[in-house]
Amino acid sequence: MSTMFKYRLTASLVLLIIGLAGCKKWFPEDLDYLSPKAVYTQKLFTPVLGRTTVYSMIFSSDNSTTPITFRMVNVRYRSTGAPTHDLEKVVPVWVWKEGYTGNEKSVQEIESKRTQENHPIWEIREKSGDLVLWSAADSSMLRQQPDSGYLFDVVATNSGGSNTYKDMILDPMRELPYSPATDIDPLTGQRALKYSSDSTQITYLYISPNISNMLGDSTELPIKGDSVRVLFRKTGTGNSLTFKFLDKDSALINPAMFNATGPLDSLLHGFNVRATPQYIRYDVAYPIPVIKYTTRWTTGDGSQTKVKFAYDRKGYGGRVERGTLDFSFAIYQKGDWEVLFYFFGDTPRFRNE
Template sequence: MKTSKSIFKIGIALCLGVLTFSSCKKNLPEERLSIANDSKYNVTVFQPVLGRSTLFNNIFQYGNSSRPLDFKIVNMRTFDGEPAPELTEHYPVLVWKGIYNGTEKSIEEIEAKRTIENHPLFDIRPHSGDFIMWASANSNMIKAQPDSGYVFDVEMSNSGGRKYFQNMRLMPLRERPYEPSNLDPITGQGTSVSVNPTSVFMAGQRGQYFNTRDDVQVLFKKTGNGNSLTIKFIDSLSNPIDPNNFDETDWENLVHGFNMKKDDKQVKYDVAYPIPLSSYPTRYTTVSGDQAHMVFRYSRMAFGNVLQKNYLTFNFKIFEKADWELTFWFKRDKPKFDND
């Protein structure tokens, strides 16, 4: 009988112990996330070009900090310590809401994939710490070099605490609405009247070949506030060259444009800006997708009954929405289109 009572008492004690343990376990505090001292930014000075959207990513080293993390810009100020409302207030910017892939059939289809949102012009992605400088019509309010620019701090936090990265620098460069550019990034003034194509090989009327980039000049000209891109060719005396001479050019797919109009002086497209629209590789871009890619081609029979493939290539970007003209100036000679 004593044995039975003892077993019963032991059973009661075990049950009470389990209940007590379960109760204690419920009251244990939740595990807190950590903020590590080895978390840091690998880049602390940012020099975006105004007038274009620029993403600074893969610049934060998480170290042993627990994720998710929250980031925000705090204490944005000028280099002299004054408030900088131009960088703390929100402004309308154009943001992709759909995926651009280069198969869109109209400007309307492209615009349906974009929307207007309000953001600070220099923004931070709240969970990665990446920065973005947005393209905006309000960019002209931002202090650009040679001004010393801005100083700001970043607050990183999670449930385990917070950490500050102080005295980071924002030193924007002046707008350059196209690349390659003949504009100085500090003064914004032109250093030449034109830029060079990417590559060229063409026969000249006087027997010499266009085979260096300096043999042809490319001039950018803004003619209005619309959505068009016009391509022209001129000889050394500025006389127009008929685009139809470049008869192996894929004019319909030269750029991601619409409503092409071609005559004996120019080729014009309706386009959406910027060009290219994103860094996604398409039939209209370089392999990386970073630049638009145009090739003008024609063939002729050279001396000795040799088939000669002539070409001119140009990789470029245009950031500012407008009516733009691209003029290819053969400054030394006129291309030879006839057979020998």
């Protein structure tokens, strides 16, 4: 083989290798891929206004190449199809810059972990496709049920292409300032009514706690949960939570009568507890709980705060009997709130036999 031929062969191989390297980006396995089967697993959203609600992990990528970016387009009223900018309204919201643990020692320590930012009230997260309704959104800003709400489309894009997910629905519920809120009609915001089967009798609905081993002082009959009403009342714009107890005549019961409740600073994640013959009051951070996160202060899923009040008395034969009141709740609006437990059926018997 001549030297010239070897040279030409070598040069050809080098050019071939360079050409293949230069064309590598055209190989199918190196292209970004956006699957036509990538989908949103949820298309109807009915959050309650006044609460931060996050819809996460609702986009299934079907092995599409990441990153994928998301944007919301074509927002319109569901009833008429007319375009609207309602969902683009920007509001100041509180976001966490440090994690909440449930071990904070003051309202100030909790507040130091939050900072205020401006966000659209109904926001799509660009990198995940998650959707967020911020708590600043209320019924003055967005249409709510029984209105049919909004339609919107989402465009998902990577360098391999884009998919458009059409006719997704936001149909929020009117804000409810606390939970449980069985005493409020979620469509009207008015007192909730209960109708008899023949619609001849109408009564108001109330919230009831869980009651165990309590005896009525005058009737000597067991007190059941449905003979105790829980009333929420907002009295100011501060950061306090107050518990009160009312007897069957609507007179205040001294909270000290619940002598087996335990240390009051361990009752809930509140601070600077004040106990008087009329009430128990705490300084608190709102909402309550401040996030959905399981701590020793909350229910198992972290969505509500739980409290227990208890008392011991000697029954017949000298046996110690413990009565308990358990209640789980959440409050979403900042303020000075009172939670009243009204024993309207009969006052508990605290005295010994």
